Amino acid sequence: MKVLILILTCNKNRGRLNKIKLRWISKINDCGYEYMCLYANKNIVNTIHYETMLCVNCNDVYENLPLKLWLAYKYVLTYTDYDYIYKIDDDCLVNMSLLPRVLEVIRENKIDYYGNLAGGRNFDRDWHCGKCNDENLNMKLYEKEYKGDWCAGGIGYILSKKSLKILSENITEEYIKSELYEDKAMGDMLRANGILPSFEINNKWSFKVKKGNLEDLCCEMSNEINTVYDIYT
Numbered sequence: 001m002k003v004l005i006l007i008l009t010c011n012k013n014r015g016r017l018n019k020i021k022l023r024w025i026s027k028i029n030d031c032g033y034e035y036m037c038l039y040a041n042k043n044i045v046n047t048i049h050y051e052t053m054l055c056v057n058c059n060d061v062y063e064n065l066p067l068k069l070w071l072a073y074k075y076v077l078t079y080t081d082y083d084y085i086y087k088i089d090d091d092c093l094v095n096m097s098l099l100p101r102v103l104e105v106i107r108e109n110k111i112d113y114y115g116n117l118a119g120g121r122n123f124d125r126d127w128h129c130g131k132c133n134d135e136n137l138n139m140k141l142y143e144k145e146y147k148g149d150w151c152a153g154g155i156g157y158i159l160s161k162k163s164l165k166i167l168s169e170n171i172t173e174e175y176i177k178s179e180l181y182e183d184k185a186m187g188d189m190l191r192a193n194g195i196l197p198s199f200e201i202n203n204k205w206s207f208k209v210k211k212g213n214l215e216d217l218c219c220e221m222s223n224e225i226n227t228v229y230d231i232y233t
Contacts, residue, residue, distance in 0.1 A: 006035070054072055087159070111158075116155060123146065159186075
């Protein structure tokens with residue numbers, strides 16, 4: 001398997017990225033995977049890929065996260081040959097000794113969309129409030145309909161090349177610019193095209209929330225170890 005770990009970050013978080021490099025990024029190549037750190041810049045014309053940096057053309061603000069990820073997915077699909085992409089936020093850590101086991105489960109079971117459950121009919125519609133650059137958005141609840149659960153964006157989700165192709169070919173720029181929650185936007189489009197999240201196919205195929213010893217974890221939030229995640233295989 002050719003695996004890309006795509007770390008969603010931004011210029012203001014360079015200090016955070018340098019810290020997590022010491023914790024887990026340095027081990028990615030040891031597992032035979034590769035990584036890119038995803039940035040955005042409204043002043044560039046075309047996507048720039050240099051070594052482990054990927055920078056797409058849009059304003060790097062919270063409300064542009066769906067657009068930022070979509071542009072990155074289109075680039076990865078068009079210009080690389082990865083079998084899977086693992087998107088994760090820069091405030092998370094990954095236990096690289098356990099990730100290969102997860103990826104093997106994904107390969108053996110031909111899973112196209114793997115992650116931890118998010119959503120629910122009463123999902124948090126003000127998650128973006130106070131985070132957007134646009135003050136009007138900060139004052140409005142998210143209004144789009146619930147279409148089914150999706151894989152949470154924080155600790156990340158894994159997409160196959162098939163899923164990347166669906167997202168690249170079926171999402172329009174108008175659609176993605178009208179979205180606020182990148183994980184919901186991707187999940188809704190995959191569902192509309194017959195790709196269900198892993199936990200709906202088998203409830204053991206997810207990042208399972210639990211308390212535990214750090215050595216047993218695959219992912220954790222890096223600010224404080226309050227909620228941590230284990231892998232069920």
